[in-house]
Amino acid sequence: MTNETPLWEVFIRPRNGLAHRHCGSLHAADAEMALQAARDVYTRRGEGTSIWVVPSAEITASDPKDKDALFEPTADKIYRHPTFYDIPDDVGHM
Amino acid sequence: MYSQGLIGAQTSTEEDEAFLARFQERIDAEEKIEPTDDMPEGYRRTLIRQIGQHAHSEIVGMLPEGNWITRAPTLRRKAALLAKVQDEGGHGLYLYSAAETLGVTREQMSEELLAGKAKYSSIFNYPTLTWADIGAIGWLVDGAAIMNQIPLCRCSYGPYARAMIRVCKEESFHQRQGYEIMMTLARGTDAQKEMAQDALDRWWWPSLMMFGPHDGDSVHGDQSAKWKIKRFTNDELRQKFVNATVPQAEFIGLKVPDPECRWNEEKQGYDIGPIDWDEFWRVVKGNGPMNRERLEARRKAHEEGAWVREAANAYAAKRKARKQAAKIAAE
Ligand SMILES: [Fe+2]
Numbered sequence: 001m002t003n004e005t006p007l008w009e010v011f012i013r014p015r016n017g018l019a020h021r022h023c024g025s026l027h028a029a030d031a032e033m034a035l036q037a038a039r040d041v042y043t044r045r046g047e048g049t050s051i052w053v054v055p056s057a058e059i060t061a062s063d064p065k066d067k068d069a070l071f072e073p074t075a076d077k078i079y080r081h082p083t084f085y086d087i088p089d090d091v092g093h094m
Numbered sequence: 095m096y097s098q099g100l101i102g103a104q105t106s107t108e109e110d111e112a113f114l115a116r117f118q119e120r121i122d123a124e125e126k127i128e129p130t131d132d133m134p135e136g137y138r139r140t141l142i143r144q145i146g147q148h149a150h151s152e153i154v155g156m157l158p159e160g161n162w163i164t165r166a167p168t169l170r171r172k173a174a175l176l177a178k179v180q181d182e183g184g185h186g187l188y189l190y191s192a193a194e195t196l197g198v199t200r201e202q203m204s205e206e207l208l209a210g211k212a213k214y215s216s217i218f219n220y221p222t223l224t225w226a227d228i229g230a231i232g233w234l235v236d237g238a239a240i241m242n243q244i245p246l247c248r249c250s251y252g253p254y255a256r257a258m259i260r261v262c263k264e265e266s267f268h269q270r271q272g273y274e275i276m277m278t279l280a281r282g283t284d285a286q287k288e289m290a291q292d293a294l295d296r297w298w299w300p301s302l303m304m305f306g307p308h309d310g311d312s313v314h315g316d317q318s319a320k321w322k323i324k325r326f327t328n329d330e331l332r333q334k335f336v337n338a339t340v341p342q343a344e345f346i347g348l349k350v351p352d353p354e355c356r357w358n359e360e361k362q363g364y365d366i367g368p369i370d371w372d373e374f375w376r377v378v379k380g381n382g383p384m385n386r387e388r389l390e391a392r393r394k395a396h397e398e399g400a401w402v403r404e405a406a407n408a409y410a411a412k413r414k415a416r417k418q419a420a421k422i423a424a425e
């Protein structure tokens with residue numbers, strides 16, 4: 001490890017009721033400073049009501065090389081969608 | 095998610111014809127390229143250079159305006175200028191983190207800037223001599239930056255495009271506060287109007303140079319356009335800027351310092367006189383009026399802030415160690 005200051009990913013909840021959303025990253029020595037920096041860097045105009053910071057090194061991401069194996073199988077399961085089923089119009093909205 | 099781990103593992107792509115064609119197909123389909131995707135080394139390098147320069151420009155750009163914060167004429171102007179300069183710092187940070195997703199570290203980037211190896215926008219190597227310069231910068235320099243940045247919101251590289259969307263949302267206030275300063279001066283006393291005109295005279299040409307060399311002389315243009323990093327050419331963007339700005343000057347009774355500037359009905363745009371490219375290259379190569387002072391100011395800030403970074407890291411390490419000790423003791 002060099003003297004590099006750790007990297008954090010920042011997630012912000014835009015308004016009550018919505019999920020936290022990834023908005024970028026920043027460097028900070030610890031979680032407390034990461035929160036303060038996130039407030040200054042990402043919420044200068046009332047963008048958020050809540051902030052999460054996560055050490056970037058703690059995130060496990062799917063490998064893009066596995067994309068097909070992970071996501072392709074859903075493509076042929078059209079019976080998971082409501083439009084797959086034939087319901088007569090007379091039944092009304094369902 | 096910008097998981098740094100995968101990026102290092104990824105850098106050696108087999109760049110045969112098929113690979114490059116597949117990549118180009120994704121670009122042509124307007125798919126966004128994300129940090130962990132395969133990409134040609136040239137694409138990665140181009141972006142690291144461009145985003146890095148862009149970030150440095152935001153950071154160095156704080157200096158000419160910071161020069162006037164303590165001397166702003168009213169509290170309203172001072173609050174606005176402080177907020178603007180803080181935004182520019184924020185823009186630098188969004189951009190540095192976008193560049194970091196490509197596998198370069200913040201430390202490497204700032205080292206390059208401080209060593210004088212990295213470029214930043216030549217406009218910030220001009221001095222801010224009067225209060226009117228703060229108006230001219232917001233109006234012209236941020237105005238030119240907006241022209242450049244709006245198409246970058248659709249750049250093919252996801253993190254850069256997303257950073258640009260945030261930046262563009264914030265830029266509009268910068269330009270408006272600058273124009274308001276110019277308008278106030280232009281409608282003030284004779285001396286104030288003169289000050290406004292003098293600032294326009296000094297900032298006009300350097301602002302036009304911000305768009306870079308003419309299309310025929312620009313080295314990076316073609317490939318960047320093909321990869322959809324750049325969506326308009328330098329000359330196209332410069333023309334848009336001139337068309338938007340000349341009437342704004344007229345509206346407040348100021349005149350752009352170009353005797354050849356006139357409306358061309360046929361092309362529905364303004365013709366302008368020749369740009370002094372010798373001056374441009376002189377400034378880019380480090381010999382503008384303020385190049386040395388700007389870098390010195392950055393170096394000084396970096397050195398004088400070193401103890402803060404060290405103390406913060408040391409404190410974090412100490413607390414972590416204490417926490418671990420307490421945990422072991424509890425088990
Ligand atoms: Fe900016």
Ligand SMILES: [Fe+2]
Nearest residue numbers: 182236265268
């Ligand atoms: Fe700005």
